[in-house]
Amino acid sequence: MEKTDIMSLDLPELEARLEAAGEKKFRAKQIYKWLHVKRIFDFDKMTDLSVQLREHLKDNFCVNGLFVQKKLESSIDNTVKYLYRLSDGNYVETVLMEYSYGHSICVSTQVGCKMGCRFCASAIAGFVRSLEPSEILMQIYETERNSGVKVSGVVLMGIGEPLDNFDNVVKFLRILSDSSGNNFSLRHVSLSTCGIVPRIYDLAELKLQLTLCISLHASDNEARSEIMPVNRAYNIQELLGACRHYIDRTGRRITFEYAVISGVNSSDKDADRLSDLLRGINCHVNLIPVNKVRERDYHTASSAVADFAKRLGKRGINATVRRTLGSDIEAACGQLRRDAAKRETENGGADA
Missing domain, CATH: 1.10.150.530 (DNA polymerase; domain 1)
Structure with a gap:
């Protein structure tokens, strides 16, 4: 049995x-x-x-545990990146980040990703399956045990699209926050999605009080469809309609994530167009220098993010630049898993 x-x-x-x-x-x-x-x-x-x-x-x-396959520790900012091996031999990544107010953990929700965002390393090694609630939860428990620190914030922003694993992610959140167990406040949880519109409506009805983060990354449909294939199914106007509904139902402010990519979405025109899109929405814009991915040629000019933030500020849009953590250990999710999967393929299924 x-x-x-x-x-x-x-x-x-x-x-x-x-x-x-x-x-x-x-x-x-x-x-x-x-x-x-x-x-x-x-x-x-x-x-x-x-x-x-x-x-x-x-x-x-x-109890399906997970095992530390590789651990990288930043000498710059104490960020720790874990490559976890699951019970079936697949890999996921988890990142522990240190801030002045405590430690946050970035967890994965799938083995790989179907979404195909052009600037992201998560999809390069291919999608395998979604994680069970326990496999998301155990990333937190094992990281706390291994590091000896207590996590005060959880970010569902690792490998995978959380809303593509909707039922398991919601169940994970309920287990995490159950008062008979870990009793973790969902106000300290952020969920990042590339914009699966029907699931945003479903999430709004649950009123979980978490912070919803929308990976927007472009200010017009043509540019967004080029770098984020999900936009071909749910365009910017549909996505923003779902976001307004989410705010109305939950009373929670939304964060829009925008990876500034030189030559793609970083112009003054892009900033002005983004300001027009977001005006009147209870939101915050988190600007991100695009992560370097070996298989992609996207980059961010050193001054582009700050200039973009200033442009948004002048147009009345609240924007900040995300602090880059773990740059010396490739802390952006997807790269360790990709390398591990590649080694196993080269070695006929046995990890070196």
Whole structure:
């Protein structure tokens, strides 16, 4: 009999499983505390449970862990990048970032990505599958264990498109924030999407109080469709309509991410057009120097981002430039996984 991944069960599901096995409902909260508060994954060590229940857990459930395949530590700003190997041999990346207010973690939601954004390394090694709730959650738990720090912010901005893995991501958020477990406030969670419009409407109805970040990256449909194929399905006007609905339903401000790419979207005309698009929307613009990707020739001129920010500011748009972290360890997601996948292909499936 195939065992159930217990870390992917929310509390009501675990309660139902235990009741079906003849156990008291309250036992689920005890188990949840062991798993999500004490971070004990060995059922034999859950000492306030009966031997009979512990045997039932061992016979019917498992904990799918992940393993540190590679760890890079920045000598510039203490950013740490992890390449995690999943139980099926696939890889994902996680980045731990240090700020003055604490530590934030950038987690992956898929093995690879289908979206095909031209400036991103995540899709180069190909899409394999979506992550289970437990595999997203365990990136946080294992990183905290390995680093010895407590994470105060979570960013769903690693490998993959979170809204393309909607059900598992929402379940992960519910498990993460459950008061019987980790009790993490979703106000300290940011979810970044390239703009899958129907799912933005679905997310709005859940009113989760997280921060929605929209990867916009262009101010007109022609340019956005060229660098972000998703725009051919959901254009800028449809996307901004969904964003206005999200703000109305949740009361939350949206962040628009804009990677400034020289010769593509960095002109004064682009800044003026972006200002016109966003005027009247409760938002913040996060400008990003485009990450260097070996297979792409996109770059950002040294002064382009600051000039773009000034132009937006003069037009009344609140914009800041994202601090670049981990530049000496290629902290932008996708590059370690791509290299690991390439090595395995070259070695016939055995990682060197």
